[in-house]
Amino acid sequence: MAAPMCFRGLRLRVLSWSRELPCSWCALHTSAVCTKNRAARVRVGKGDKPVTYEEAHAPHYIAHRKGWLSLHTGNLDGEDHAAERTVEDVFLRKFMLGTFPGCLADQVILKRRANQVEICALVLRQLPAYKFYFLVGCSETLLSHFYKCPVRLHLQTVPSKVVYKYI
Amino acid sequence: MAAATLPAWLALQPAARTLRAFCTAVSPATRSAIPSPRTAGRTSRYERPLRRKALPPRTEKMTVDLDWPSVYPVAAPFKPSAVPLPVRMGYPVKRGVPMAKEGNLELLKIPNFLHLTPVAIKKHCEALKDFCTEWPAALDSDEKCEKHFPIEIDTADYVSAGPSIRNPKARVVTLRVKLSSLNLDDHAKKKLIKLVGERYCKTTDVLTIRTDRCPLKRQNYDYAIYLLTVLYHESWKTEEWEKEKTEADMEEYIWKNSPSEKNILETLLQIKTAEKDLEVNKEELLGTKEVEDYKKCVVSLKNEGDNEETLSQYKESVKKLLKLM
Secondary structure, three states: OOOOEOOOOOOOEOOOHHHOOOOOOOOOOOOOOOOOOOOOOOOOOOOOOEEOHHHHOOHHHEOOOEOOOEEOHHHOOOOOOHHHHHHHHHHHHHHHHHHOOOOEOOOOEEEEEOOEEEEEEEEEOOOOHHHHHHHHHHHHHHHHHHHOOOEEEEEEEEOOOOOOEEO | OHHHHOOHHHHHOOOOOOHHHHHHHOOHHHHOOOOOHHHHOOOOOOOHHHOOOOOOOHHHHOOOOOOHHHHOOOOOOOOOOOOOOOOOOOOOOOOOOOOOOOOOHHHHHOOOOOOOOHHHHHHHHHHHHOOOOOOOOOOOOHHHHHHHOOOEEEEOOOOOOOOOOOOHHHHOEEEEEEHHHOOOOHHHHHHHHHHHHHHEEOOOOEEEEEEOOOOOHHHHHHHHHHHHHHHHHHHHOOOHHHHHOOHHHOOOOOOOOOHHHHHHHHHHHHHHHHOOOOOOOHHHHHHOHHHHHHHHHHHHHHHHOOOHHHHHHHHHHHHHHOOOO
């Protein structure tokens, strides 16, 4: 294959000897690359979509208008075990999503203090109180035995999702 | 307290379950003044008769002079129905205000110090006073502390969030001691400084030994003390081969038997023979005031280096010696 030779001042020439040969050659059609960032963003609608404060702000607002959902020392300078904490976080979020189906009003907040884990969640009042009690006790015990450290769950109930704005 | 509002049948729970679990689990927000569940829970019509109405928040029953450390005895997340402050947090929408505290995730995210009010800290200090002892009255100045406790040990402990308390950085031990507090004569001090090399700081006269080769802190501490003991005893011994110390090994300039002494003696002898003054005595020549002055200037020049003061002193002494003034 002829290599394209590029000199300063000269336009790029792609020398293709296949043009002389009597065979069909394929061309590739490209369009401009769509470099839109889609991470953690709720796309605007007609003005009827209610979003919470957490959903309304994109990731670049973290440390400016938003805080962090998970607090631990692993990401500080010179500290270890950040990856282990992150894996635990992922598991705990999935666990909470499954244990309180349809009840979570917003993202779960995880705080670590020494070896304790405190899970703070905003829940809707979908279930009667005794079911909430059971789920809290059950998940605290399970998670404490699983992670071998005290895990505490703090629930705050709200009547409905707290709307920040409609987009 | 929240215990008063728990239904009676919850008290029948097994004894292993502590009351604390329910207090924190029963978020006071369940009792915020919100319209009846009928408007909120459309999906659970079957459970509607069982669902209790949300009670009013605890803040409505709080008096101004209540005991705050009992509301927040330990570090706990922000409970909007237990904190009687109209706190708002969040970036406001256009022509709006920051969001209220109910259901505010931002207030939950940040660490709060509601458990550390000045009143609470005073109570902590009162409780800790029983475990404190007085500073010994005899050690009332830094010099006395240094005199009685010349060795200083530096260690660091690390706390982090996670199930493990181990941190490999915690095994480092640094031992600092001033050589003036050790019983060393001239030879021992020079030998010790040669042995430790970079660990000795000349300006502060402090020997610093930093050990981290053992896995445990106490092992490193024992090793550091052992090193100090060995250095001390070794520096007092004089080996056979130390007699072969050459001038290149010397730490400082010594006048006796130095080439400079020989040179000045030769020069003075030459001057005396030129003046036909044959009654000369080497010791007498060396003992004169000008030669003593010259010796001092040369020693200071060699030891302290070239600076204006030493050079000018040298110039003056040479002029006096050779009677050029």
